[in-house]
Amino acid sequence: MPGFAVIDLETTGFSPRQHDRIAEVAVVLTDTAGRVQDEWCTLVNPERDLGPQHVHGISAADVSLAPTFAVVAPHLARLLEGRVIVAHNASFDTRFLRAEFGRVGLPVGIDPLACLCTMRLAGTFLPSAPRGLAICCELAGVVHDGAHSALGDARATAGLLEHYLGLDDADPLWAQAHEASATHSWPGLAPSSAFSPVLRGASRPTGHWLSGLSDRLDRVPFPVEADDYLALLDLALLDRYVSFTERGALLAAAEEAGLGRAQVESLHRGYLDALARVALEDGVLSDAEVADLYEVAGQLGMDADDVAAAVERAASGPVLATQPDAGAHLRAEASGAVGPGGDGEAGGADALGGSARGTALGGAVATVAARPRFALAQGDEIVLTGAMTRPREDWEHEARTAGLTPWPNVTKRTRVVIAADPDSLSGKARTARRYGIPVVSESVLEELLGRVEVTGVR
Numbered sequence: 258m259p260g261f262a263v264i265d266l267e268t269t270g271f272s273p274r275q276h277d278r279i280a281e282v283a284v285v286l287t288d289t290a291g292r293v294q295d296e297w298c299t300l301v302n303p304e305r306d307l308g309p310q311h312v313h314g315i316s317a318a319d320v321s322l323a324p325t326f327a328v329v330a331p332h333l334a335r336l337l338e339g340r341v342i343v344a345h346n347a348s349f350d351t352r353f354l355r356a357e358f359g360r361v362g363l364p365v366g367i368d369p370l371a372c373l374c375t376m377r378l379a380g381t382f383l384p385s386a387p388r389g390l391a392i393c394c395e396l397a398g399v400v401h402d403g404a405h406s407a408l409g410d411a412r413a414t415a416g417l418l419e420h421y422l423g424l425d426d427a428d429p430l431w432a433q434a435h436e437a438s439a440t441h442s443w444p445g446l447a448p449s450s451a452f453s454p455v456l457r458g459a460s461r462p463t464g465h466w467l468s469g470l471s472d473r474l475d476r477v478p479f480p481v482e483a484d485d486y487l488a489l490l491d492l493a494l495l496d497r498y499v500s501f502t503e504r505g506a507l508l509a510a511a512e513e514a515g516l517g518r519a520q521v522e523s524l525h526r527g528y529l530d531a532l533a534r535v536a537l538e539d540g541v542l543s544d545a546e547v548a549d550l551y552e553v554a555g556q557l558g559m560d561a562d563d564v565a566a567a568v569e570r571a572a573s574g575p576v577l578a579t580q581p582d583a584g585a586h587l588r589a590e591a592s593g594a595v596g597p598g599g600d601g602e603a604g605g606a607d608a609l610g611g612s613a614r615g616t617a618l619g620g621a622v623a624t625v626a627a628r629p630r631f632a633l634a635q636g637d638e639i640v641l642t643g644a645m646t647r648p649r650e651d652w653e654h655e656a657r658t659a660g661l662t663p664w665p666n667v668t669k670r671t672r673v674v675i676a677a678d679p680d681s682l683s684g685k686a687r688t689a690r691r692y693g694i695p696v697v698s699e700s701v702l703e704e705l706l707g708r709v710e711v712t713g714v715r
Contacts, residue, residue, distance in 0.1 A: 258435060260288040261373075262340035263418060265411035266350050267315060269308035273356035278303035279326055280315050281457075283407035284336045289435070290426065291419030297336060298408040299454035301326050306643045306676075306683035313405050317680035318460035318501030324452045327361040332452075334363070338443045341434040342367065345390045345414045347374035363444050370437035373430070375417045381428075382421040393417055406457065460680075465558040466504040470511055470518035482514030483524060487625065490528060492693075495631050496701035497549070499556045500679040502690070519621075525557040527623035529564070533571035535627055542568065570622070631673075631695070634710040635660030638670050642685040643677025645699050652702060659709045667694065675702045 263285040270277030283298035300315065300323035307315055344350040351367045358365040379386040379393050386393050390413055394401040399416035403409020422431070462468070489510050493503040511521050532553060536546040550564045633639070639661050641649050652675070653663040667674060667688040674689040674696045686696050 258289055259339040259438070260286065260294065260341070261291065261343050261415075261418060262286055262337045263343045263411050263415040264337070264350055264354075265344060265407045265414060266353055267313040267405065267407045268353055269303050269305060271349075273353055276305065277308065277353075278305060279353055279357050280307055280313065280320060281407040282329065282333060283411040284333070285408075285411045285415040286336065286340070287415055287418065289431075291415065291422040293412075293415060296408065296412070297454065298411070298456065299323060299329060300456065300459070301329055302682070304682060306681050306686070307678065309644045310678055311644075311646065315457065316460065316501075317678040317682050319455065319457055321501065321680060321682060322459050323455040326357045328452050330358060330361050330363055334358070334365070334443055339438060341438045342372040343375060343414065343418050344372075345375045345393070345410070345417070346388075347372050347376070365443065368437050368441045371434055371441050373418075373434055375414050375421070378421055382424050390414065390417075460501045462504075466499070466508065467518055467521060467558050469504075469508045470516070470521055482510075483516060483520075483623075486510045486514055486516065486521070487524065487528065487628075490524075491628055491631070492695040494553060494556065495673075495695050496679065496697035497552045497556065498679065498698060500696075500698075502680045502696075506690075520623075522558070523621045523623045524625065525559065526563065526567070527625035528557070528628070529554055529559065529567040530570055530622060531625045531628055533564075533567040537568070537571050631705075632708055632710050633659075633661060633672055633705050636662060637672040637709075638662045638664040638668070640664050640667050640671050640674045640685055640689070641676075642674060642683045643681050645677050647699075652699075655706055659706045661706070661709060667692065673697060673705070675699055 265283050266279050267281035268277050268279055279301050280303045281298070281300050284296065285293060286295045286297075287293050300320050302320050302323045302325045304325060307313070307317055307320065310316070342351070351372060355365055355367060375393065376388050376390070379388070383393055383396050386396050390410060391401055391404060393399075394413050394417060397417055397420040399413060399420055401409070401413040401416075403412070486507065489503075489507055493499045493507060499507070516524075529550065532550060536542055536550065547564075550567065551561070554560065554564050554567075639656060641652060641663065645652060656663050664671065667685045669692055671689065671692070671694050674685055674694055675698075676683070676686055676696050677699060679696055679698045681696065689696050
């Protein structure tokens with residue numbers, strides 16, 4: 258006799274009627290005594306923003322790699338078929354399951370007799386117990402690790418089920434549930450398309466994101482498109498965090514421009530130099546400016562030695578912030594200088610029409626002109642998306658006080674989108690990326706509001 262399928266979901270909100278979706282699903286299969294036989298879990302791309310991420314802790318970067326429910330549905334249905342479905346607050350989980358299966362054309366009528374709720378059963382097996390899973394587990398002596406993760410909660414619920422069965426496995430409710438599940442039919446399902454479950458942390462790189470670039474070391478001049486890469490880097494570093502989505506866009510831009518890893522690293526060192534020159538314009542390097550250089554260096558795959566070298570070059574070299582172009586050209590490091598004329602040749606490149614010119618080899622540093630500082634001006638439209646740590650109404654009030662115009666939808670006039678997660682999958686974030694509008698984290702909004710420029714003085 259098939260046993261139980263203990264299920265738990267993490268969702269974007271509380272109601273599928275409000276367009277909330279499943280973002281993570283886990284199933285723990287047990288035998289009729291509640292002993293674990295197998296378990297399965299995957300993130301699910303909800304094709305929208307993730308709602309209260311501070312509760313479930315799922316990142317948009319991770320779910321962007323995950324299958325949609327349409328892909329997951331056949332496999333999930335086969336895991337559940339013939340088994341008694343068990344969940345803690347089962348009405349919540351089954352409501353979402355019915356909605357998701359229905360959305361992909363698989364109307365599933367989950368028989369309430371073939372579904373058990375450990376929260377409701379607590380009234381029988383844990384008299385006077387509160388409703389919460391954590392407290393029920395504590396009273397039953399069940400380990401509950403990974404709260405608010407689908408697999409962690411499913412494991413805990415399975416432990417609770419085994420505890421209930423151990424207290425009274427002769428209760429008629431178990432036999433009734435097994436009988437109902439045996440006669441319940443699921444709709445005909447097409448074979449599952451091959452997919453690999455995606456777990457939390459899937460977007461976390463094993464090495465630096467630059468490892469996605471070619472390691473070629475051939476002498477290829479910086480193409481004009483290197484300036485496009487620098488412009489994209491400006492937007493990506495607006496909030497001093499290169500999001501998963503931005504990493505992908507930067508890698509694509511580098512590939513399109515024909516830039517290898519050595520060239521991109523050369524541009525990054527030159528970019529750090531440009532920031533160091535600006536920081537030293539007043540002759541003083543403040544703690545905040547040092548911290549900013551370290552933050553940028555970390556995002557670009559550099560370390561403390563690179564920061565020290567950038568500051569040294571900025572302090573001793575010519576000031577290039579007034580260079581008329583915003584592009585880059587190659588400058589040689591003190592060690593092993595290389596240029597178009599050969600090894601050791603001074604003045605390794607020239608700037609032509611704002612583009613980067615030169616040869617990117619190990620140790621070379623592209624000379625990058627001062628980067629334009631992103632600033633909002635009074636009257637600019639901004640858009641907020643996702644469940645913020647502060648009420649959105651508070652942010653909108655502060656934005657209006659600063660002279661900005663919070664707008665409900667992204668248009669080509671939008672200057673910036675502030676997202677609860679910079680990798681947000683919301684329609685607003687997707688539209689912004691399509692228009693080339695920066696999508697930045699909530700953490701940078703206060704800084705932007707503090708330096709809004711008066712209209713016409715930008």
